[in-house]
Amino acid sequence: MSPKSTRKGHYLERDRSWHPEALTPNYKSSIYRSPSSKLISFPTTLSEETGPVFGHDILGSLDSDLIHNYARQGQAAIGSRIIIHGRLLDEFERPVPGALIEVWQANSGGRYRHKNETYLAALDPNFSGCGRTITDENGDYEFITIMPGPYPWPNGPNEWRPAHIHFSVFGNAFAQRLITQMYFEGDPLIQKCPIVATLNSLTAVKRLTGFLDMERTIPMDSLAYKFDITIRGKQQTVFENKPEGL
């Protein structure tokens, strides 16, 4: 144990060999947007161990229902109906309740509702691709949405993103702030994607894969995918240099 991880309240250091490197040249946008100097490391201070907390009062009744939250009265988004659900945990496997999760995604044709989007696939007038929720007392969350489509992007002459949903996750501390993406089990585009390839191991790819979950499907209604998310863990107790939970 280094002293960095032993004080009560400290957050475990990020494992930088597990996360993508800043410079990943096959993902071309990283070339001029990756710092070249070493990151300066120091243990978390109160500035990182605190963070904003959001109450359920910010949520509207349809915020986590992307099929309906942008749809006209009586209408619905076009696409395969799916449930995305999972549990938010920390690195000590403790559930994280009360955490804000925001998502965004392309529509079923692979088109985003955004001013800078240029892909020729049709916009769905009833779909924005925006949703949010707050984890419940068990750290669980759920979204209702449609299966996003894959889409081409100008990284190479013929490159396609696998279907994915972007996740933005808060915890209890600014140190835990995380943005990532969920991919869908079995998608053959996963292994061809330069952004997925910024991950350093197949284990890491697996951790960003949502798995078909037949138990949560709704017969004659929706398929379901399970996607658990982990954010950085905080030391609770220090006992002879060995934190509880390790």
Place this chain on the structure above:
Amino acid sequence: MAIVKDEFKESPSQTAGPYVHIGCAPNFTGIKKIYSSDLGSAMKTGPVKGEQITIEGTIFDGTGAPLKDAMLEIWQADSDGLYNSPQETRGICDPNFTGWGRCAVNLNTGLFRFNTVKPGQTPAPNGTLQAPHISVWIVARGINVGLQTRAYFSDEKEHNSSDPILNQIGDSKRIKTLLAIRQKKGVYSFNIHLQGHNETVFFDI
């Protein structure tokens, strides 16, 4: 350092991509029917004590071009050095101050701006105090893991000189990249350089 098995490690990061606004600032990108306002667009919910300040700047890439698709979040203490967080046990933060701001940079110019208050000093782990600072987190297309940096204040020379983290950096040229420069009363400029001879200091905190 503590060893965490791969299956329990923090979920690996992926870029926010160019369309982060859809999920995090939908009103900003014209999706106006879902949320009444974009989260973090106002850090003050009423009158807030302390020196009212604006921090504005631009994020530049390695070619010197401004990033026009980035999003920043900031987190800071109030003017007494207290955080609006359940983890804050030393006192009660100004109830009208959230301490958290989120800003999508201007899609045409790349400019960001936060209306906030100048933070007070906050504790350092060694029992001393940190200089007033704002924690900054940056995501964008091409950024694989959100970048952490800090804005300190050019007119806090005394506190800056005794700040443990600035002292750890040591090199005065690099420290300078963390200074929000006072332009006039209440206005600070904080430009961020992702690469180049004046590359901003980024942290692994």
